[in-house]
Amino acid sequence: MWKYFLPTRVFSGTKTISHNNELFREIGTNAFIVTGRSSAIKSGALDDVQEVLDALDIPSTLFDEVEENPSFSTIEKGGKMLSNSACDFVLAIGGGSPLDAAKAISVVGKNGNCSCRDLFKGKDLPAFPIVTVPTTSGTGSEVTQYSILTDPEGSKKGFGMPSTFPRISFLDARYTVTMPVDVTISTALDALSHSIEGEAVNKGQNPLVKMLSKEATKIIKQSLREVLKNENDVSSRERIQFAATLAGIVIAHTGTTAVHAAGYPLSSFKGIKHGMANALMLIGIFERIAKTDPNRISGAIEPFTDLDELNAFLQEFGVGRVSLQLSEEEIEKWSDQTSKASHLKKTPGDFDKQFFVNLYKRIISD
Numbered sequence: 001m002w003k004y005f006l007p008t009r010v011f012s013g014t015k016t017i018s019h020n021n022e023l024f025r026e027i028g029t030n031a032f033i034v035t036g037r038s039s040a041i042k043s044g045a046l047d048d049v050q051e052v053l054d055a056l057d058i059p060s061t062l063f064d065e066v067e068e069n070p071s072f073s074t075i076e077k078g079g080k081m082l083s084n085s086a087c088d089f090v091l092a093i094g095g096g097s098p099l100d101a102a103k104a105i106s107v108v109g110k111n112g113n114c115s116c117r118d119l120f121k122g123k124d125l126p127a128f129p130i131v132t133v134p135t136t137s138g139t140g141s142e143v144t145q146y147s148i149l150t151d152p153e154g155s156k157k158g159f160g161m162p163s164t165f166p167r168i169s170f171l172d173a174r175y176t177v178t179m180p181v182d183v184t185i186s187t188a189l190d191a192l193s194h195s196i197e198g199e200a201v202n203k204g205q206n207p208l209v210k211m212l213s214k215e216a217t218k219i220i221k222q223s224l225r226e227v228l229k230n231e232n233d234v235s236s237r238e239r240i241q242f243a244a245t246l247a248g249i250v251i252a253h254t255g256t257t258a259v260h261a262a263g264y265p266l267s268s269f270k271g272i273k274h275g276m277a278n279a280l281m282l283i284g285i286f287e288r289i290a291k292t293d294p295n296r297i298s299g300a301i302e303p304f305t306d307l308d309e310l311n312a313f314l315q316e317f318g319v320g321r322v323s324l325q326l327s328e329e330e331i332e333k334w335s336d337q338t339s340k341a342s343h344l345k346k347t348p349g350d351f352d353k354q355f356f357v358n359l360y361k362r363i364i365s366d
């Protein structure tokens, strides 16, 4: 038994925003634009959006304060600004952080006195319609309901509601060309992680998810090298963008595993980029799953033939060269938290606190 659900309309291609500008009229009359501090401008996406809105006489308000790993205070500030404005839809431009922040801001802004903590109480709340324009290729946030935020204690927390699925996503790979190399790599590894973690959860049960995962992994395996050889080549950027969106559709159905849970503290407290943090955790956790369910892992990593080949691919993109020092306290605290994370319910196999202690110790630099 399986089900497939994706309420997001996806429009892909060069200049897709201007080619499909009439869609904005269907979405709303006044835009609340959410971005980070630079990629929306540097990529040219904000200019393109602004040009289309101006031509349609749609007024807009810009909130450009989203930081990497968006905080509760940023969401509450944006939410308040949205709720005090006349805006009736949210337009998110940027990488995963602005897109995730926009979803949370959209809910907080729509629900008057709602605070960030209310997003995590398991209740479905309404949101303003959300439109996404990704400038990275990795999180899949452009097609998922998920929003990952950082709480005041520094821990990452995720939520998703039916209302936070973007209504429309515009994929124009030209906007991803200006990504720095380390962002290109880490976001692509995040997409790869979504693809194979999602299929590890799915285990072939949902044939559409299986198909999307296999294709996404294949494209990343084939195209990531090409992107790095010629960073300005839009066609190879387009392939990675497509793979990241497919992998996003995968996790919209499956969620992620202990790989993501174990990687979160490395981003929150050590500044390791999210995709790289996943990549550091991936092999150790998949080896453990393979001990009890080898077929699940061989199916999940297709078309990689085994974990050695997957590991060699990750090493090629610098996963083994990440320099990291962790204190005993950090290892203790993070291992305890990770062993209790909700992601563990989706991760088959035997994962206790000691497993994560050993895992974190394994990635410390000599």
Ligand SMILES: [Fe+2]
Pocket (backbone or CB within 6 Å): 139, 190, 194, 260, 274
């Ligand atoms: Fe991720």
